Amino acid sequence: MPFGPVMVAPVIMAFGSPEQQKRFLPGIASGEVWWSQGYSEPGSGSDLASLKTRAERKGDKYIVNGQKTWTTLAQYGEWIFCLVRTSTEGKPQTGISFLLIDMKSPGVTVRPIVMLDGEPEVNEVFFDNVEVPAENLIGEENKGWTYAKHLLSHERTNIADVNRAKRELERLKRIARSEGVYEDQRFRDEIAKLEVDVVALEMLVLRVLSAEKSGKNPLDIAGLLKIKGSEIQQRYAELMMLAGGPFSLPFIREAMDAGYRGEYVGAAYPAPLAANFFNMRKTTIYGGSNEVQRNIVSQTVLG
Ligand SMILES: Cc1cc2nc3c(=O)[nH]c(=O)nc-3n(C[C@H](O)[C@H](O)[C@H](O)COP(=O)(O)OP(=O)(O)OC[C@H]3O[C@@H](n4cnc5c(N)ncnc54)[C@H](O)[C@@H]3O)c2cc1C
Known part of the structure; x- marks a missing residue:
């Protein structure tokens, strides 16, 4: 599966802290940890910068609320890298952050979507007051769009x-x-x-x-x-x-x-x-x- 090695690993390598690299990269390299990609939302696909899933900072945590969709094989996902809105000021691109979320956290719900071939290859993923430690933020708050584009160029080369x-x-x-x-x-x-x-x-x-x-x-x-x-x-x-x-x-x-x-x-x-x-x-x-x-x-x- 590409989401770990080809997508999130290059982002963690380029923009993650040494602690994040130490924590997440070995599981990706060994293939033991399954990652999912939480970019698209209902109404925010091609126009990805309009995404609405909110992450509000409360002390040393973010509280995440919203919905992702078309999340490939999220039924197996252990972690999901998400684009979340942390600000509504300025251009839509400038208020987005890149957050790593443990899919076993309370408040995460995965609902399958069955495709034309009869397989539940994609899913809807809901976040209902999900608590995410602030240390799971990649790079700086509101700079997620830059990291997201870095990831997408690797994704497209891989496709x-x-x-x-x-x-x-x-x-x-x-x-x-x-x-x-x-x-x-x-x-x-x-x-x-x-x-x-x-x-x-x-x-x-x-x-x-x-x-x-x-x-x-x-x-x-x-x-x-x-x-x-x-x-x-x-x-x-x-x-x-x-x-x-x-x-x-x-x-x-x-x-x-x-x-x-x-x-x-x-x-x-x-x-x-x-x-x-x-x-x-x-x-x-x-x-x-x-x-x-x-x-x-x-x-x-x-x-
Ligand atoms: C099988 C599958 C797996 C996926 N897996 C994931 C995943 O794991 N994680 C994730 O985050 N997302 C995933 N996606 C979502 C995918 O990235 C989006 O479907 C895609 O970006 C298109 O967005 P949309 O579906 O909202 O379509 P829309 O953006 O609504 O587009 C509808 C149509 O309008 C056209 N269109 C839109 N804007 C323009 C424009 N400016 N100029 C010309 N034409 C335009 C599009 O080409 C398309 O034909 C997956 C999608 C599929 C089908």
């Missing part, structure tokens, strides 16, 4: 998910061969176009990573990686479903597990391709919708 695209491309070829559609020139053209885009995406990710290493700030184009990566994910999901034909339809829960190698009549490993196709509709929405990414890239990169 490009090149390694998965390469693996799924091979799986697409396997299914196409076993279903006979690999012999169809037009279908092979579609696979070839996809392969070209996967290779191009990999080159782009490597360029971003090497530029970051040499101290430039290439994360501005993270939105571009997110746009291309998510479009590729939707294309291979669709091609696999087309190749699987009617065998894509049965929904077999265990087939969602990594390494599943079930036996089916007809095609090799096609289920649950239709469910996967529906699930992949999310990729152009989460992590900041592709429409909004295009706006950001056009403003920051193209000028």
